[in-house]
Amino acid sequence: MNTKSTNVGSTDKAILRRYLELPQPDNKVMATYIWIDGTGENLRAKTRTVDKEPKSHKDLSWWNFDGSSTGQAEGSNSDIYLKPVAIYNDPFMLGKNKLVMCETYKYNREPTSSNKRISCVEAMKAATDQHPWFGLEQEYTLLDRDGWPFGWPKGGFPHPQGPYYCGVGASQALGRDIEEAHYKACLYAGVNIGGTNAEVMPAQWEYQVGPCEGIDAADQLWLSRYLLLRIAEEFGVQVSFDPKPIPGDWNGAGCHCNFSTQTMREPNGIEIINEAIQLLQQRHKTHISVYGRNNELRLTGRHETANINQFNAGIANRGASVRIPRQVGEEKCGYLEDRRPASNCDPYAVTDIIVRTVCLGEKDPES
Numbered sequence: 001m002n003t004k005s006t007n008v009g010s011t012d013k014a015i016l017r018r019y020l021e022l023p024q025p026d027n028k029v030m031a032t033y034i035w036i037d038g039t040g041e042n043l044r045a046k047t048r049t050v051d052k053e054p055k056s057h058k059d060l061s062w063w064n065f066d067g068s069s070t071g072q073a074e075g076s077n078s079d080i081y082l083k084p085v086a087i088y089n090d091p092f093m094l095g096k097n098k099l100v101m102c103e104t105y106k107y108n109r110e111p112t113s114s115n116k117r118i119s120c121v122e123a124m125k126a127a128t129d130q131h132p133w134f135g136l137e138q139e140y141t142l143l144d145r146d147g148w149p150f151g152w153p154k155g156g157f158p159h160p161q162g163p164y165y166c167g168v169g170a171s172q173a174l175g176r177d178i179e180e181a182h183y184k185a186c187l188y189a190g191v192n193i194g195g196t197n198a199e200v201m202p203a204q205w206e207y208q209v210g211p212c213e214g215i216d217a218a219d220q221l222w223l224s225r226y227l228l229l230r231i232a233e234e235f236g237v238q239v240s241f242d243p244k245p246i247p248g249d250w251n252g253a254g255c256h257c258n259f260s261t262q263t264m265r266e267p268n269g270i271e272i273i274n275e276a277i278q279l280l281q282q283r284h285k286t287h288i289s290v291y292g293r294n295n296e297l298r299l300t301g302r303h304e305t306a307n308i309n310q311f312n313a314g315i316a317n318r319g320a321s322v323r324i325p326r327q328v329g330e331e332k333c334g335y336l337e338d339r340r341p342a343s344n345c346d347p348y349a350v351t352d353i354i355v356r357t358v359c360l361g362e363k364d365p366e367s
């Protein structure tokens, strides 16, 4: 008897569809609460039924979860609170169902250590008059469940980098189904996704969120990561936000943060952009400290990056820490691109410190 095939269970999406298509009672709405766990990088989610469609996150009450299972509390005092902060349409359950981005608070209603949003909201409020905009370029790598990149030969490597960036064709574009499904899901959910492209390393992709003003950028990026993880899960594929998933001559993965204020976008804003770059330079190390784990493996000075220990800036320079896009240099206004953040960064921490350094004039203590 072939025990392998008879003992292994599996689910079937075609059967699932019969149930997903069941009508849902009018007064029953599914709200999936999503939060960042104790790692500060991974997402968790659980769903509850509410009795009417929420129109805003304010229509949803706080909830809680077992923080001892997410690295956020001890077992003896384990309840962590979930505070809804933004809602989106649910592209999986459709209808009135919602996805809910949440902040986390400890038993004493103090924020948990992975709640970087509070500080970010404070900064955005203080800088409201400057209208800070962000465009985040999220790069990611698709992996099989054994941890090897999706579509790569087992025990070997694909052809060296070259044909894959914006590549088309079966050997060039590995995992496009996931990228396309994610794009549509973002649009449906209400994420301001700006575009997408295949990246330099095969099985690596990028999408952009923005431009968004203030706190929306990071809220939407986190929600877009949730969508990506859930969609890839359905295809049986892992998403890695590791900034250097494969060592050697393979590009790493970043989360470039494009940034502007009102005055940068106005005529001759280039002067303000140059001043901002000066301010960013003065706090290089402090920025790097919140730009993602293992970023030193990526920011080597090779593979379209600047060395982690040196700050440099330039027009159209993809080997710079901060790049001024060519068009911005020509039009003398627009935005700058901070190329330093890693793909696993917390966008709350990244947009927070950029606004504090550039808009609020925060400085490091003299050393």
Ligand code: ADP
Binding pocket: 133, 134, 135, 136, 137, 194, 208, 209, 210, 211, 256, 258, 259, 260, 265, 334, 335, 337
């Ligand atoms: P590249 O790959 O050339 O670095 P992308 O096209 O991937 O650039 O990303 C550019 C990002 O910059 C997009 O997310 C876009 O929304 C954003 N962006 C464009 N204009 C502004 C602006 N004035 N302020 C902030 N972000 C901007």
Ligand code: MN
Binding pocket: 137, 206
């Ligand atoms: Mn890009």
Ligand code: MN
Binding pocket: 137, 139, 199, 206
């Ligand atoms: Mn890219």
Ligand code: MN
Binding pocket: 137, 256, 337
């Ligand atoms: Mn970029």
